[in-house]
Amino acid sequence: MKQPQRSRHIPARIRRRVFERDKAQCTFVDESGCRCREVDRLELHHLNPFGRAGQHHADNLTLRCQAHNAFAAEQDFGREQIFVKRNSMRHEAQRAQRETVLRWRSGESGESGET
Numbered sequence: 001m002k003q004p005q006r007s008r009h010i011p012a013r014i015r016r017r018v019f020e021r022d023k024a025q026c027t028f029v030d031e032s033g034c035r036c037r038e039v040d041r042l043e044l045h046h047l048n049p050f051g052r053a054g055q056h057h058a059d060n061l062t063l064r065c066q067a068h069n070a071f072a073a074e075q076d077f078g079r080e081q082i083f084v085k086r087n088s089m090r091h092e093a094q095r096a097q098r099e100t101v102l103r104w105r106s107g108e109s110g111e112s113g114e115t
């Protein structure tokens with residue numbers, strides 16, 4: 001896993017707190033109230049954009065999958081509508097890709113698993 005360098009680094013204990021609180025699942029909720037079910041590629045998202053307070057706090061952090069974290073970052077910079085659609089497509093693409101990998105793993109790596 002890549003970790004951000006410099007002061008953007010979030011201490012492990014805070015990361016763990018956020019993961020536990022958010023049940024290790026993306027916290028993005030769409031307009032109809034459905035929470036994103038992504039549990040892979042999770043990143044910590046700052047509710048208040050980084051730099052304002054300059055401190056890492058579990059209260060200011062939430063779990064987002066890669067796609068929704070990128071989406072939130074876009075929002076911080078003021079773009080909105082167009083990106084939502086494009087982003088949800090990317091999200092689905094990632095999910096499909098992950099499922100393919102999982103299927104491949106469970107199928108191919110079981111050589112010595114069975115007796």
Ligand SMILES: [Zn+2]
Binds near residue numbers: 065066
């Ligand atoms: Zn998500």
